[in-house]
Amino acid sequence: MMRLVGSFATLVIVGLLAVFGWQSYQQYRQPVALKFVVTSWTTAQLVSAVASRNFFAGRGLNVKIINVGEDYEAALRAVQTGEADGGVFPLSAPIKLTLSGFPMRVVAGVDYSSGADGIVAASGIISVADLKGKRVAYEAGSYDELLLREVLQENNLSIADVISVPTMAEAVPQAFLKGEVDAVVSFQPFLDQALRRPESTVLFSSASLPGFIPDVIAFREDAIENNRSAVQTFLGAWFDGIAELKKDSHSRREMLAVIAVVGGTTITDVERSLTSIKLYNFNDNAIAFTYTDDLLSLYRSSQEFIDFRAGYLTKPIGQVVRDIIDPSFIRSGLRQ
Template sequence: MPRCRFAAAAVAAISTALPAVAQDNTIRVLAPTWVGFAPALVAQDLGCYEAEGVTLDFRFEDDRANVMAAMERGDIDADMRTVGEHQGRPRVPETPGTIIGTIDISVGGDGVLVDGSIASVADLKGKIIAIEPNIPARLLLQMELSKVGLSINDVELREIATADTIAVFSDRSIAAVGTYEPFLSQAVQIVTDRNPRVLVSSREEPDIIVDIITARDEALAENPGKFESLLRCVYRAVDYQRANPDEFAEMAAPYFGLTAADVTEIVNTSLAYTTYEEAVSFLGTDKLATVFDEVMVLNIDFGAADTKLNAEEEIDPSLLEGLFDGHTR
């Protein structure tokens, strides 16, 4: 049983003995600069949060350590990242955060960019690879290295901020950069003198990189309603994208400093947003738990995580059950 359910029971018991207090209906979210999270922002332009009686405070933060610290302090209510990043060190079972939904699947949006002189992954042995800790590209890199009998210890890692991909890849001492869209495509288009190519991307491993919505346990126990509102708005925006892709791209573009054409290209080639029904399928069956367990093994084996986490304790499908009952879809 997820930790937040225990917390909810405790709060319910306490609340009967205390005077009622006004609920906090602001949803504070941190997420990386990734177009996969655009539905949460476009929902704001569609007036969804206002109609739900909640307020969205959404900010970009690419540094995972900063996000986890904010979650620990209670500065945020939710974050959006991949399953693999959710598991990464220093997370342990007691670390705040319960998975309550999915938002997209990467199908090409994460990858490892290499210099044209790198003919195969084996050529990376002893080379400098720049990559931000715990991002999906690192997992892809580790999986690719293992195919030729190499490990992450056979390369020289240099930590970077993913937003610096172009500047970093311009340095000829760097053989490869692990990154994600839009920085992946931008580097290919701009740093042409290095004859760049994508060595491996999530297109080859489409079921491994799933972006999830994680709620802070205490906030979820205190006010599950605002998280239900968040989920409804995300899935309404996904419906809107399916029906009106051009208008969706126009709305999403300014949040990421991109053009509508850029957003359309990324959505069409790099990711797939999950609908409400798909999210229910992921969390309501063993589908997400299976992905979670598979990625957990990889993260432990590759040293990206220290502690094996239990999928049942990290995933709570209860908010998705009947999410739109009594609400307009």
């Protein structure tokens, strides 16, 4: 047992040195090419694991990783202020930023939710129909609201049939635990936090809607225009890391250890998070950047969210989708 503990401790130390020490060292050797913001979400933290395996450095790219933890609004502010060039976001984030006049470009799909999002309800609520007249907390204007609307519609209800309690994402679990609401719509790790309420249950899981809620890599439009080659190199290193993570190998476990250390969690929790999503490799991206009516297409899934935000549009939906989804990097990879 002590040997196992010692091995894990070694992985942790290696991960810390690789992520933090290597970044500091690299900044002395060469200027930062890209600044990338990440949140506490597992696949966002994967960027640190990719860096720890020297996939960026091996391609001559110095990436500064900015970790904002669970402060999702800080991640958005980072790209708006120029502190970051890009990051891993729900697809809704670059769409909302672009619609508000701050152009972003989606250059790769990261994952889609397959249980990482859902609806948690209090005891006595055993079906979606039971939500009628109940207090439901969710972040307004987000995928949480869109998911709620979709689920209600599938059960012959509308948003008007529930008592909406607009709440910031990170505050949703506490509202539920305090008994201020009867149900919540959220995502991990907040779903697990909400489930600490005694006798609460998962009323609906995003596993039933594959492709409905994707996470993506997105960059500021000006970052792409000014440093296109760095973005292409970043994506090449990213997909090298994804290929490594999908192997059943020692290096995979080291990458999971780095994600756990940087995210302040455990390898077991990281593994569990990865089971609640479908992680995109390069081939999956080739499909995601194809025009189809399937939600696995980023064109279709972005149109779903843009339809939801139709009141904010100043140009046709099709044009907005084409402005946001940038397939050129994936197509360039296909030609190599």
